[in-house]
Amino acid sequence: MNILILTASTGGGHNRAADALRTYVEKNQPDTNVAIIDAIEECSPALNFTVVKGYKALVTLTPALFGAMYKSSDKKSPLSDTVNIIYQQCSKRLQSKIEELNPDAIISCHPFAGAIVGYMNQEGSIHIPLISIVTDFLPHRTYISDGITAYITASSQAKDILADEYGIERDTIFDYGHPVFEQFYEGNGKSREEVLEELGFDKDKLTVLIMAGSFGVTDILEIYENLQKIDVDYQIIVITGRNQKLYDAFQMLLNDEKEFVTEEEPELLRRFPDDNVLRYMYYQTESVVEQLNRTFRRTIEDHKPTKLFFFINNVDDYMHASDLIVTKPGGLTTSESIACALPMVVFKAYPGQEEQNAALLVENNIGVILEESSKAAETVGSLLKDRAKLESMRESCRSYVRKNSCQNIIELAKRLAEENDKT
The missing domain is CATH 3.40.50.2000 (Glycogen Phosphorylase B;)
Structure with missing residues (x-):
């Protein structure tokens, strides 16, 4: 089985979660191939430079502005059409890499990466089970896409918020916790x-x-x-x-x-x-x-x-x-x-x-x-x-804490891949 893990470098937590998943697979499931790619870098090095440095500058120099943007982006707005155009352009560049790696399942550790692949699933260019890990402790609208197969949350509290406030089907949400190195x-x-x-x-x-x-x-x-x-x-x-x-x-x-x-x-x-x-x-x-x-x-x-x-x-x-x-x-x-x-x-x-x-x-x-x-x-x-x-x-x-998070997430990916093969 091939698993593709997507991440991005806006903060170390996304990459750390991806590394924890890969380490678990390499140690415990030698029959599974796993690859990690930086989705934003793969789409466009220039975009990655802008997004990563822009994020760091906002958080560092104007934290109040970042906080306001974080809250406003958690609501539906007319900007969604513009965002979809960005996803469309990025998906074209990411699709060739996905086809090259030929994954049976994709796990996203970053909301932007999950949204791009979710868009691809939604418009039909790929049909691959996609798991989105909400790497924050509480959900945010940027993690949500119609093309996402399953969501991972840090707790039952976060699961309830995804279901009750964002309208996500409860049986697609799994409160397995964040991927953490076993040690x-x-x-x-x-x-x-x-x-x-x-x-x-x-x-x-x-x-x-x-x-x-x-x-x-x-x-x-x-x-x-x-x-x-x-x-x-x-x-x-x-x-x-x-x-x-x-x-x-x-x-x-x-x-x-x-x-x-x-x-x-x-x-x-x-x-x-x-x-x-x-x-x-x-x-x-x-x-x-x-x-x-x-x-x-x-x-x-x-x-x-x-x-x-x-x-x-x-x-x-x-x-x-x-x-x-x-x-x-x-x-x-x-x-x-x-x-x-x-x-x-x-x-x-x-x-x-x-x-x-x-x-x-x-x-x-x-x-x-x-x-x-x-x-x-x-x-x-x-x-x-x-x-x-x-x-x-x-x-x-x-x-x-949710122990065995990596194990549970990988097993879910395998289960979703098997179900996808049958359809």
Whole structure:
């Protein structure tokens, strides 16, 4: 059997979901061939450049505008005819690739990709079962197309919304959860004790994980210093991702530097690391650099035991070892944290999907919102001092998570392919 997985690079969660599905198939079903393609890139590299960079710029520079666009695009509008023209043009370019790969089923991890193939099914150029994974925690109209065979949601709550508010046939919606690498599920990876021992940490102390790559340097340093005020004996793991400026600043802080300059390279440059023109213009504008670079003055004498990491491939190990995570409420980190039964403190949610994610976490007793960095000690401290609350949040994660998501999605794809062969 051949399965084609479609994704796009507007955020890492779509690609991560696609990789999780492929990894599951390659490990567990050697008789199945799986291929992943970036649907927007395949349709048009120029369109991909515009969509991906446009998305990142909107989210970074004008989050309020992005939030407004996200809400407005969730309603039917006269723009739908224009959108269909785009789908028509893209489908012509994508169809040859689909015919070349000859899939028995297609799984979409991105709404735009699903809409293009849905259009192709609808107008009859192909007849291939199409599964659309709603990679956000709540549905959005962009995921919906008449040519989609089945939908995957993160929860029964999202399934009900798709059926009741968007009119999707309930028997075509499956609340299998987001595709997550198997090692993230609680009990599937290294034990807490193993990881803490490798770090030289105390196995009897609470551990807080900070995943901070998307935060500004000063923001996260202030959160970290604020966390030192909590009168609980605990330890901290910090993962900065590929944010080199933040990693360097943390090293200075942990090396007891009393005062140092934080290079506040804007989020825009971190999101467009290969845009040399933008980078050149930024660094030629000395007044801007001087405004962004700030002198950070250390306000703490001692800090909790801390381990600092740059980009790593074993995030699951540190999630399994932790009792609480402080991070942004992006779909990828949120899904993996829930799979690990790891309660969340979320910070700086962008309007749109992230705000919805944050609200959903609170509603389901999975996370709390950190309104501002100065309240970190109050928000995190209240949880660390309340073991019963932490455990109830872990139980909420366990109730919410859908284990075996990849397996169930692939089995559904096979079942739909077999039914399609009979028609």
